[in-house]
Structures are given as C-alpha cells and as structure tokens.
Amino acid sequence: MSLPILLTVDDDPAVSRSVARDLRRRYGQDYRVVRAGSGADALDALREIKLRGDAVAAILADYRMPNMDGITFLEQAMDLFPHARRALLTAYADTDAAIQAINVVDVDHYLLKPWDPPEEKLYPVVDALVEAWRVAGDRPVAETKVVGHRWSQPSYQVRDFLARNSVPYRWYSAGEPEAQRLLEAADATAADIPVLVTPDGTVLRKPSGEEIADAVGLSTRPAEAFYDLVVVGGGPAGLGAAVYGASEGLRTVLVERKATGGQAGQSSRIENYLGFPDGVSGAQLTDRARRQAQKFGAEVLTARDVVGLQARGSARVITFGDGTEIASHAVVLASGVSYRALEAEGVAELTGRGVYYGSASTEAPECENRHVYIVGGANSAGQAAVFFSRYARDVTLVVRGESLQASMSHYLIEQLEAIGNVHVRTHTTVTRAHGEEHLEQLTLCDGRGHFETVPASHLFVFIGAAPRTDWLGDTVVRDEHGFVRTGPDLLVDGRRPPGWPLERDPYHLESSIPGVFVAGDVRSQSVKRVASAVGEGAMAVTLVHRYLEAR
Structure with missing residues (x-):
C-alpha cells in the first residue's frame, strides 16, 4: 500500500x-x-x-x-x-x-x-x-441517522448530544420522503420520533443520552471499581485535571453528564487563550484535551449523571443516577455551571423549539437569512454573536446593562463593532416569547418601560451562571449561591469547618471534605475564564499528590 x-x-x-x-x-x-x-x-x-x-x-x-x-x-x-x-x-x-x-x-x-x-x-x-x-483517517465516515421533528425539544437534544460528542450524523426531518423510508426500514412510526439508527443498524426510539452513548461507542461504564482520582465534570477544569492526573501516574477517570467541553466547548471561537494567537474553537480545544487525557491513560465516561458524594473512611465514593458507585483516593469536583433560566413568559414552553441555552451550533444552518436574538453581555454571548453573524441576516444582542464594557473582553467588543449585521440593544430585557409550534416573536422592554414585539425565529440565552451543585446537598460547604467553598474561604475567624478531621487547614482548592478538591467555575470566588479553569485543574492535581503523600 x-x-x-x-x-x-x-x-x-x-x-x-x-x-x-x-x-x-x-x-x-x-x-x-x-x-x-x-x-x-x-x-x-x-x-x-x-x-x-x-x-x-x-x-x-x-x-x-x-x-x-x-x-x-x-x-x-x-x-x-x-x-x-x-x-x-x-x-x-x-x-x-x-x-x-x-x-x-x-x-x-x-x-x-x-x-x-x-x-x-x-x-x-x-x-x-x-x-x-x-x-x-481518510476512510468513509460511518454516519448515524437521526429522524426527528424540526421544532422538537427531544429531537434537538439528540442532535446536540451527537454534535457535542463529535459523533457524525445525518439529519432527516420527519415528513420528508427519505425520513419516511428510513422509519419503515427501522420498523418505527412517527410516534417513536426521535429515532436514531447507528451504522450497524441498531434502532433507538426516543433514546436517552446514555442509550445513545452506548450505541455509538462512547464509554459509559468504568473499567475499575477503584481509582486514584475521580474527576467530576468534563469542562476545561476537569479536562485539565484529567490530563495532569493521568500524565503523573494517577489512575484517573473523568465523568461527564453530557459532553466534554462544558460551556467552553460550545464556544465558536476563543481568541484570548494562551498559545492560540489565531484563536481556537471550543470544540477543537475540547477534542485536543480529551485526546491528550486519553493518551496518558485517563478514562472518559460520557452520559453518566453523578448524584452523590460520600467519604467512607479513606475512600471517596461517587454515586451515579442508576445507583452504581465508584470509589477513589481523591476527587476533583469540576462540574461547572449552567446558564440561568430566562424568566420570561413563554420561554420554558419554547425551549428547544427556537429558544436555546448556549450557542446550539447545530441550529446555525437554520438561522440563514433570519433575525437572531442573543441575550447576554459576557464573552460567551459575544462569541455567539460573531458566529451567528455568518449565517443570520441580522443578530441582535439584548443586554440588560448600560454597555458591554463591564462584562465583555475589549477585543470581542471591537470585533462586534466591525460586523455590520450585529446590533446591540442595551437597557433591554426579553419579557415574553410568542409562538405555537416554535418561536415566532419576542416582546422586548427598554429601560423606559416601553414594550416592543419583534419577529424572531431563534433566541439564544447566555445569562448568569448557576453552579451544578444541587446533587451535593449538605455534603460539602457551599456559599449562598451554591458555589463550593474551598481553602481559606472555609475558615471562620480562623476556625476550620465543622467536622474537619485533620490537624491542618484545608489546602487552597480543598473542600470541607479532605481529599475532595474543587476547580473551575463551580468553585466559590473563581475567575470565570477558560485559562484559569485549566490552571485550577492542574493545581488541584498537585494538591491531590500532597494530600496522598501526607496520609
């Protein structure tokens, strides 16, 4: 050859x-x-x-x-x-x-x-x-086939899961002749939609994320019952911890509930990350980090929902949604944050049917020649505006504050100002989303209390950050917003947190449970930037070594 x-x-x-x-x-x-x-x-x-x-x-x-x-x-x-x-x-x-x-x-x-x-x-x-x-490789790509409804939240969730996990797929819109032929061949009906057909002919009807992951070859089950390090969350902080943990000889497993990359993985272009002067997409950065972690021997489990954390003697035990468990010497919590829900009438009903949280890049082709609205004033919203400006006729950023300067990087503001079809509306909020099968209109309110209803087919929401910590309950100390306190933030008047069993103070990134460390956006008082998240993931592994050596 x-x-x-x-x-x-x-x-x-x-x-x-x-x-x-x-x-x-x-x-x-x-x-x-x-x-x-x-x-x-x-x-x-x-x-x-x-x-x-x-x-x-x-x-x-x-x-x-x-x-x-x-x-x-x-x-x-x-x-x-x-x-x-x-x-x-x-x-x-x-x-x-x-x-x-x-x-x-x-x-x-x-x-x-x-x-x-x-x-x-x-x-x-x-x-x-x-x-x-x-x-x-340079071989034909085996495609997974998806039959779904254009304006359906379950269908969107299947497409989004496949896209964010880099699984090649072909979309068939229900009602089209080819979609009907595929349903007949799969012995499925319209009531089964969304229907997924893998390259080997496996048919899934209304599949869950874990079912999809199993069918397309993503790893969902741990190879061992005990590890040196369990990393919960596959965003930049979790991937950083997995790379450094595995490269330094720790038996490491990373557990992610949906897809590696987190919010950063959905970014169309990150341009201020060190070492990438020409920018890098979140998907590219995520793919490289995941491959790097796996090269060093880290396991990556996808579509596994973590619902519990316990300290059992020297072991730290993680419980999954199906009741199964894995244990380890140490844990890094890097579960990140999710965008806060937009509190406006009609939004909840139309989520996945024109209203989306995050950039939802799978929707980009559908935005061609349409007017797209983006809610938010931070970098993630600005990056989405740049991305969708290449598809949409017009992109409008809806910002509650008086300007972008307080929350968005200067380079990104300059980019937006130079794009002719991007507009910024400050002192504005979305008060209502209108539509039957899908989003059709938005009602906006300006700072003077004036209301305006505008046509809109797509609304992308990037507001605030809610930590993914409800599953922790009272296991670890959290602040009033749900972010996990660590290190010096755990000390009150110089006193260690209640129940702290050691004669030393918690390490800088250590939670109120010894051996459980926290990195990235989920940590109280963290800096919400990709570079700092990666740095904290690496630092957490250094502290894991210190913890293990001192036991």
Missing part, C-alpha cells in the same frame, strides 16, 4: 524546494512529499491521487499565489480530500488572511515564513496535522 501524501503548494520555486526538503528530512520514511507550483497544478495532482486511491494526510498551501490564492485552493481541495489537514503559509503581513482562512475553510494552522529553524517552527505544526489526520 502506497504511503500517505504531504502536499505542498507554492509558486516560489525556492520556497517550494525548501519546504519539501524539510518535510522529507523529517517525514520521508512514513509519507510521500509531493509539491506543486500553483493551485491549478495542485488540484490536478489531487485529482490524480484520488483516482489512484491514495490518501492525503496534510496540505500546506501558500497564501499569495497568482490566479488562485491559497484560501481558494484549499476550498476546492476540501471537496476532493475533506479529511486532509490544512495549513496556510503566510508572510507576517498576511496574518489577517490566515484568520480569514480559519473561518472560511477551517484551516488547522498557519505558518509564518520563514520557518527556520524547522525543529521549532515547522515540525511541531506538521506533527499536529498528521496526528489529527491519523485519528480521523
């Missing part, structure tokens, strides 16, 4: 020879390096490769080429080899073009020329490209 191909495209012969030479030096034993002098020549080469049945692992294309620039070329190359990873070669002056390429053709990386020394500036990028290609 022939070697997979690394294709380079550059109209400058010297640069073309240079990049091909550097690639052959590092990857020549495992990949065949092919170079082309123009976009047209490269497309001809790709067509020939396709006919021969060979695989293309990665494409490196120069941005500035006559007749066909790198972005245009990559758009067409994606039609031939959609699984090939893509990088753009740019001069420093063209970094704006690189950012555009990320949005237009989902470029994985951009490389600044010159890339000397290649060991520092070229090979790490290509390593990441070929590793991502090896994971996805």
Whole structure:
C-alpha cells in the first residue's frame, strides 16, 4: 500500500524546494512529499491521487499565489480530500488572511515564513496535522441517522448530544420522503420520533443520552471499581485535571453528564487563550484535551449523571443516577455551571423549539437569512454573536446593562463593532416569547418601560451562571449561591469547618471534605475564564499528590 501524501503548494520555486526538503528530512520514511507550483497544478495532482486511491494526510498551501490564492485552493481541495489537514503559509503581513482562512475553510494552522529553524517552527505544526489526520483517517465516515421533528425539544437534544460528542450524523426531518423510508426500514412510526439508527443498524426510539452513548461507542461504564482520582465534570477544569492526573501516574477517570467541553466547548471561537494567537474553537480545544487525557491513560465516561458524594473512611465514593458507585483516593469536583433560566413568559414552553441555552451550533444552518436574538453581555454571548453573524441576516444582542464594557473582553467588543449585521440593544430585557409550534416573536422592554414585539425565529440565552451543585446537598460547604467553598474561604475567624478531621487547614482548592478538591467555575470566588479553569485543574492535581503523600 502506497504511503500517505504531504502536499505542498507554492509558486516560489525556492520556497517550494525548501519546504519539501524539510518535510522529507523529517517525514520521508512514513509519507510521500509531493509539491506543486500553483493551485491549478495542485488540484490536478489531487485529482490524480484520488483516482489512484491514495490518501492525503496534510496540505500546506501558500497564501499569495497568482490566479488562485491559497484560501481558494484549499476550498476546492476540501471537496476532493475533506479529511486532509490544512495549513496556510503566510508572510507576517498576511496574518489577517490566515484568520480569514480559519473561518472560511477551517484551516488547522498557519505558518509564518520563514520557518527556520524547522525543529521549532515547522515540525511541531506538521506533527499536529498528521496526528489529527491519523485519528480521523481518510476512510468513509460511518454516519448515524437521526429522524426527528424540526421544532422538537427531544429531537434537538439528540442532535446536540451527537454534535457535542463529535459523533457524525445525518439529519432527516420527519415528513420528508427519505425520513419516511428510513422509519419503515427501522420498523418505527412517527410516534417513536426521535429515532436514531447507528451504522450497524441498531434502532433507538426516543433514546436517552446514555442509550445513545452506548450505541455509538462512547464509554459509559468504568473499567475499575477503584481509582486514584475521580474527576467530576468534563469542562476545561476537569479536562485539565484529567490530563495532569493521568500524565503523573494517577489512575484517573473523568465523568461527564453530557459532553466534554462544558460551556467552553460550545464556544465558536476563543481568541484570548494562551498559545492560540489565531484563536481556537471550543470544540477543537475540547477534542485536543480529551485526546491528550486519553493518551496518558485517563478514562472518559460520557452520559453518566453523578448524584452523590460520600467519604467512607479513606475512600471517596461517587454515586451515579442508576445507583452504581465508584470509589477513589481523591476527587476533583469540576462540574461547572449552567446558564440561568430566562424568566420570561413563554420561554420554558419554547425551549428547544427556537429558544436555546448556549450557542446550539447545530441550529446555525437554520438561522440563514433570519433575525437572531442573543441575550447576554459576557464573552460567551459575544462569541455567539460573531458566529451567528455568518449565517443570520441580522443578530441582535439584548443586554440588560448600560454597555458591554463591564462584562465583555475589549477585543470581542471591537470585533462586534466591525460586523455590520450585529446590533446591540442595551437597557433591554426579553419579557415574553410568542409562538405555537416554535418561536415566532419576542416582546422586548427598554429601560423606559416601553414594550416592543419583534419577529424572531431563534433566541439564544447566555445569562448568569448557576453552579451544578444541587446533587451535593449538605455534603460539602457551599456559599449562598451554591458555589463550593474551598481553602481559606472555609475558615471562620480562623476556625476550620465543622467536622474537619485533620490537624491542618484545608489546602487552597480543598473542600470541607479532605481529599475532595474543587476547580473551575463551580468553585466559590473563581475567575470565570477558560485559562484559569485549566490552571485550577492542574493545581488541584498537585494538591491531590500532597494530600496522598501526607496520609
């Protein structure tokens, strides 16, 4: 079988020879390096490769080429080899073009020329490209089929679960001929919708998240009964704890109730995260972190709802919704937060039918040429506005406060100001959602008490943060808002919390139960940023080691 191909495209012969030479030096034993002098020549080469049945692992294309620039070329190359990873070669002056390429053709990386020394500036990028290609492969993607109603909360929940867990699926809207044929083949009826059919032919009717996870191959059951570390929650803090725990030799299992990534995983573009100058989507960051944790040996359990935590001697026991348990030496609580419910008439009835919490990226194609409303003034709302502006005719941010400056990063405010179809309405609240089968209108109230009813098909809500801690009850000390207190916040007049059994004070991220640590948004007084959540996840593992060594 022939070697997979690394294709380079550059109209400058010297640069073309240079990049091909550097690639052959590092990857020549495992990949065949092919170079082309123009976009047209490269497309001809790709067509020939396709006919021969060979695989293309990665494409490196120069941005500035006559007749066909790198972005245009990559758009067409994606039609031939959609699984090939893509990088753009740019001069420093063209970094704006690189950012555009990320949005237009989902470029994985951009490389600044010159890339000397290649060991520092070229090979790490290509390593990441070929590793991502090896994971996805260049084989046909087996799709799960979903038959559902367009305006149905259960159908939306199935699609959202699959999308957030990176499970390829094809959507069939009930009523269409192909959907009806699929229902007949599955021996199902409209009363069974949503219906899910896996690539191996398994049929699920009105499935739960755990049933879907089992059917599509996600891990839902722990391999062991006892671990060194259990991480509850798969957001940035939980993933950070899982990566550091597993990499440092702890038998680690991460438990997530829905999908890894948390709220950050739904972000269309995070642009202020250290080390990603061109930005990274929440899904990309989540996927990399999950693969990194699993590479080090961490287990990741999906669709498992944690309902209890107990200290039994030196063991810390986690109870699942089905009554089963796992135990460990230590626990990191990183269950994060959820968006608060929008208290407006009609919203609850229309949730999942035009009203959504979070970015709900699966709805983006349905927003084309429509007017979309987003409630919230923090970064998550701003990132959603940027994302949906590429689909919707108009996007309106509804903000209760007097401006965005108090709650949104400056870079994001500047981006929004530069997008022509994004509008901001301050001193405004949503008071009612109207619609029968789906959202049709919203009633808005401004700061002067004036009401206005506007047409709207989609409303995305990003307001406040409610910690996911109800399941803890009185097990650990929480503040008045439900966030878990840790470390110095547990001390009252220098006294340790009631029932604290040790002769030392709680460590910085330690809860009122020794050996149970807290990281990320769920922690009282935490900084609500992705970078700080990841940092706390890593710090929690350092404190876990300290706790285990001192026992």
